[in-house]
Amino acid sequence: MFKDLFRSKPKYVTVRPHKQSDRSEKKEIPGGLWIKCNKCNNILYRKDLEKSLSVCPKCGYHFVISAKERILELVDPDSFKEMDADLETADPLGFPDYLDKLSKYQEETGMKEAIITGKATILGQRLVLALIDFNFMRGSMNTVVGEKLVRAFAVATKEKMPVVVISGGGGGARMQEGVLSLMQMARTCQAVEKHNNAGLLYIAVLTQATMGGVYASFASQADIILAEPGALIGFAGPRIIEQTMKQSLPEGFQTAEYVYQHGHIDRIVARPFLKVTLAHLLAWHGR
Amino acid sequence: MFKDLFRSKPKYVTVRPHKQSDRSEKKEIPGGLWIKCNKCNNILYRKDLEKSLSVCPKCGYHFVISAKERILELVDPDSFKEMDADLETADPLGFPDYLDKLSKYQEETGMKEAIITGKATILGQRLVLALIDFNFMRGSMNTVVGEKLVRAFAVATKEKMPVVVISGGGGGARMQEGVLSLMQMARTCQAVEKHNNAGLLYIAVLTQATMGGVYASFASQADIILAEPGALIGFAGPRIIEQTMKQSLPEGFQTAEYVYQHGHIDRIVARPFLKVTLAHLLAWHGR
Amino acid sequence: MVNTAILDFEKPLVELEKRIAELKNFANERNLDLSDEIDTLQNRAEKLKREIYFNLTSWQRIQLVRHPQRPTALELIDLVFDDFFELHGDRLFGEDTALVGGVGLLNGEPVTVLAPQKGRDTKENIERNFGLPHPEGYRKAIRLMKQAEKFHRPVITLVDVVGAYPGIEAEERGQGPAIAETITVMGSLQVPTIAVITGEGGSGGALALAMGNRVLMLENAYYSVISPESASIILYKNDNYAQEAAEALKISSRDLLGMQIIDEIIPEPLGGAHKDREAMGRLLKEALERNLAILKGLSAEEIVTARYRRFEVYGKIGDPGLE
């Protein structure tokens, strides 16, 4: 039995929710030796921040991390086998300046697209893992992101494996591929549903930020929905809502804590607890 | 096809919702020649009121009518075949004064219990019909009401027939049979679910009043939920809520119109339209 | 302005028609024979009409489908179905009048109909929240879809919606999850589904109702991941380039037929659906009947599989739409 693994762990994984909200959607850790926290404004030593999984040791603010950093943090060493690494978009609409923009992001991030998928183990538990990288065009969903998600769920369905998706799609569906990006909402929902019908576990971890077409499709269709503290989660962007409603937004609106209070998230899990929480849940659903 | 029947009917059955609420839960038409409307206080000629199906011609107020009157109004002449007419309660708890009370109601109403069930046709459409009579101990649900409902649904399931329930259980579950009355909520929900799993139609018509354990079981589990204008519909009684919350209730609280606005009723149907509406729906679901 | 009865690009035609009417009047009053002149002008008007309406840009079509006299969903339902019984409420929180649903008879056969509903005037638009559904609207749709499945009824959706409502309470009650759930439910329904984009097909709010085994589109309708105005704002920080964005996004029915996003274009009367409602109704009804007939022979399993396959291709290597 797997429960031995958790014997020394606290019985109730407790999470300290943030009281203050934070709207800044992206702030990578820059190259320098020192870095200022987006929330508490303390100056942090870069090495310290890395050691604490990019969570501010002073205030608990969760910095955005890349898909690659997340893999290093989360999965067992050398267990990650990437799938479909070479897929690139065909720029189906021939959208102005799109290919240039893509090249720029590819150079910046070293990724071909906004998603990495693969098989891995977390504390020995097998899973298919998909990670959306907010740094690549705000993690927006295009044909490649959709296709790689669909393939990941299909592999998991075929091999009877659970899926964990770490979402972070601040841009929702990607404009530059037009209605084909929209169709990825349809495809991913259907892929999730097939996996669901096979009785398999799907856990979504909503991180900064999970908005628009990403939230309105696969990201909100999981059996269990976890979220990182302070992550922005919603359908319409805060600015659009402010413009439409002509009123200011409530304190903490669309933060993970706010969305949790409204019943849409199972649990907010601080980054240091994510690995053990996932292993926990994977073990309990493994048979 | 059945649609010919409706050719001369208006395409959208329109209903005039009441603006004013009315809390009086029971007011039978007394024996005199004249009667005062509970809502508009107009003095009505009893014969006129009967001709208008006990709906006030001045203001549309729906007087409570008995199960027997309802059968006369609703089903095709001589089509009603009553089922299980003889069932009487065994007073399972030996509850103080209960049998005396029952005798009194039996004399008053000429019914053995608060429910009548049977097979009938409405404009030629076959159905199983169950009618709860508010005048018999406020239409409260005891072992007999539960048993007759369960049998009605079972017959309908077996013979692949639709069910229409005209509810009106202002007393919810009947106290005098204790937890056995409570168990009727369980039994009726399960009977509905078996009928539902057989792909058969169940329409509930919520009339004055549908409260407590009646509303919290079979009455709210229908495929299509209709309600009569002004009917009181809810779980907790208004007085209990006022006491608990120590605040006054909103205008029109728990009226059919209010509950409709909150999404729990498909349509409010004034009494004169009920027969044709039911026939309509039965025909469309008959195959 | 978009919201006037005469659109900018129609003005030359309207002017000409006005002049013809004046000339006829003048000839009548003075008892003159100006039939030659009138004929010439009428020929010119006819030619102009074709020139204008046969060569509409995406942007002009958008203006057509936003035309205040464009038939709304309930008007189309009235034209197409023999009868319609509206059902209300999500059984959870509220009744959303911005998305109507019910059972209609299509040539005598009961079908479940779902459609966002814009108002016909300012008052009704306010009542119907400009046809922008809240989560309750989508949850009502889910409820009625499952009911359709229980009773083996096909589901027909008529989609004319700028998008799901962007509001505080809509977010609080889960606009995103409600849309995702609607996509999932309609996307795996065991009964035939036909979606018709009848006007504006705006983003996820439209897609949620467009998971059809067949997806049809009225000639002038558009279907897009983002409104051209918003695309312009994102690209150029202002909405002056909405026309260019409309072209670049490839949102017209012809573009989308080319990419096989839709299966069929339903032609509109010349000048748009509002120019001849009866004709529009006939064309829509014919298309629905024909497409439903295609699907009627399939088993529940085949219906589900066919729908999965239909949407699976978008983005696949070798997708016909991508090559």
Added chain:
Amino acid sequence: MVNTAILDFEKPLVELEKRIAELKNFANERNLDLSDEIDTLQNRAEKLKREIYFNLTSWQRIQLVRHPQRPTALELIDLVFDDFFELHGDRLFGEDTALVGGVGLLNGEPVTVLAPQKGRDTKENIERNFGLPHPEGYRKAIRLMKQAEKFHRPVITLVDVVGAYPGIEAEERGQGPAIAETITVMGSLQVPTIAVITGEGGSGGALALAMGNRVLMLENAYYSVISPESASIILYKNDNYAQEAAEALKISSRDLLGMQIIDEIIPEPLGGAHKDREAMGRLLKEALERNLAILKGLSAEEIVTARYRRFEVYGKIGDPGLE
């Protein structure tokens, strides 16, 4: 008053125990040998204890289960399950802390646990709405029940609830339909369900979570269609006759076992669950394991059929509970 640590009927015992303690003290201080007198008193106390706790009236038992130190659901969960991972939210409107749910390990096996949760003090009681669930609580329960079904996990409910919350918003959001739906879903679930009435089993709000293949009950718990106080008010216009109503309504575990409403009484430590939590936990765990073992061999279909049959009998002619 009910809500004090020492209940009225316990007072003679408490007095006696206090006197024994004083006497012991006195003997100690003065260095006297009073062991005979102390023994006598202790025997008397032991006898009194048995007299009191073996002959509790229904009304006294109600006071025991309303005891402020009675273990709450989360405390029982902590005592019974090796681990518990709480899951939150109804995915529709809100998170209801008055009804907790999650996955627990019962002897290493994952089960879904659902339970109304009272507070342990005034502050927590206010936070948890005195353990009175809103519709969101029941809808969370429905969600987690369906999840349990997907993953073939048994469902265990611990029921200690005065009733569903009677409030304006609860009514608006469909308290009645939410309860009905919970009854229906738990009542036809394809996985084994075990319900334990652990304290107050109040009306429909309790029944919704008590649709077990097996329904167990802690010795002092009650389960009733109406609170004795409300029954008294209805019958006599005041609540002075609550004690009599409690008897007449037959709501004690022994009455209900006699009527076969419940399948088993789980004994409590002498004086109630709060007198020895660890022992209570062991007794509860043992009962759950044993009953789960009975159900584990059944197929999904057998589970459903057995549960239908279990509830079908109440009110049938020939119901053993009625004769």
